Amino acid sequence: MIFPNPLRRLAAALALALGASAVPAMAAPAGGDAPVRIVVGFAAGGALDIFARTLAEKLRVSLDTPVLVENRPGASARLAVENVKRAPPDGKTVLISPAPPFTVFPLTYKRLPYDPDKDLIPVAYLADVPLVASASVSQPYRTMPEYLAWVKRNQDKGGVGLVTLGGSIHFGVLSLSKSLGVPLLPTAYRGAVMMLTDEIGGTLPLGIDAVGGQMELYRAGKIRFLGVTGTRRSALLPDVPTLAEAGAPGFEAASGWYSAFVPAGTPPPVVAKMEKAMLDAVKDPAVRDKMSALGMEMHGQPGDALRKLIQAQRTQWGPVVAASGFTAND
Incomplete structure (x- = not known):
């Protein structure tokens, strides 16, 4: 590949x-x-x-x-x-x-x-270890509220990428799915590079992983950051809201x-x-x-x-x- x-x-x-x-x-x-x-x-x-x-x-x-x-x-x-x-x-x-x-x-x-x-x-x-939700710059949404509105209209495209099932991100996605009433599907990848490849290619609408593994793509203008996990903004990304701030609860304990x-x-x-x-x-x-x-x-x-x-x-x-x-x- x-x-x-x-x-x-x-x-x-x-x-x-x-x-x-x-x-x-x-x-x-x-x-x-x-x-x-x-x-x-x-x-x-x-x-x-x-x-x-x-x-x-x-x-x-x-x-x-x-x-x-x-x-x-x-x-x-x-x-x-x-x-x-x-x-x-x-x-x-x-x-x-x-x-x-x-x-x-x-x-x-x-x-x-x-x-x-x-x-x-x-x-x-x-x-x-802050985690951040990201999406390709080719997607029609630029913010988490815009993504949430989009996924409600496109409920057959509710895949959310992550690198392992059974962790806090998995259960954060399930919590968000319940609060939205939208069937979001935690989609596990063998590694962050594979997840980000699908994300950039447009086949994965949203991915969540550690900030460090995504920063180069973010700086290169390939992906957007929509929100960070936790109860406070990351010092590494002070301009990116928490997911809860952006209307996506369920990830407060997911960092x-x-x-x-x-x-x-x-x-x-x-x-x-x-x-x-x-x-x-x-x-x-x-x-x-x-x-x-x-x-x-x-x-x-x-x-x-x-x-x-x-x-x-x-x-x-x-x-x-x-x-x-x-x-x-x-």
């Missing part, structure tokens, strides 16, 4: 990041204390991997110890969660995870290889995030030390500037705030998931 130039450049940039990030953040020492392991549930080269390696360099200095990044991709990050769950509770193993394994998966999977509330301790909320966790049983002083180191790292202007280019907003909050957020988001999604009848079994 031949992609438009901005898509080829996006693929090339990701390949370059993969090559640059495929090495450990710090080599393991021949002896002495064991290094800290940061475990991520995705392959090297992606946004979360780059974020983890950036943090590892900061932690190496602040904790005065070697720090490695270990990629354990698979099962939508559940393999990484299980790996950290089984690690010794000594502060030497840290999980950096997106939201779904803690907020949505407990609602959609009948069985998980971990208990999100008992097997891991929330350490720190690190970064927001992504990255947070840190350690195994249950880790002593409180060790957790507190890691919490401080993580929060100091995301406050660093160099980290903030580097990650903004990948569509992240540094948003450090302590572990207690993270724990409350997880419970609040799970409570919010519970009725929506139950009403949908959706269960995950991959």
Whole structure:
């Protein structure tokens, strides 16, 4: 498949990041204390991997110890969660995870290889990952209200692209569908590039994905941004309204995030030390500037705030998931 130039450049940039990030953040020492392991549930080269390696360099200095990044991709990050769950509770193993394994998966999977509330301790909320609804510039609508009016007139064209079923965007689409009385159809793609190719080609009326993966196409004038998820506008796109502002409710808790966790049983002083180191790292202007280019907003909050957020988001999604009848079994 031949992609438009901005898509080829996006693929090339990701390949370059993969090559640059495929090495450990710090080599393991021949002896002495064991290094800290940061475990991520995705392959090297992606946004979360780059974020983890950036943090590892900061932690190496602040904790005065070697720090490695270990990629354990698979099962939508559940393999990484299980790996950290089984690690010794000594502060030497840290999980950096997106939201779904803690907020949505407990609602959609009948069985998980971990208990999100008992097997891991929330350490720190690190970064927001804003998601944005976009459409091709060739579409007849320029704003979200115009899209909503259009889809009401064209109810057989209610496909909404996303990169995975069973996540918060999936259930946000179902919530919006219910509020509009229009049969919107969550349409899953194997990756953002495939979704955006259909979007630019006009076969997909609307797509929702992370800001970072769409910025080049937006700047190239290939797509329009119609609204961002969450309860506040993104600092990365201050002129783009939230979806709720634009008349499309249901996505207030749909923004992504990255947070840190350690195994249950880790002593409180060790957790507190890691919490401080993580929060100091995301406050660093160099980290903030580097990650903004990948569509992240540094948003450090302590572990207690993270724990409350997880419970609040799970409570919010519970009725929506139950009403949908959706269960995950991959």
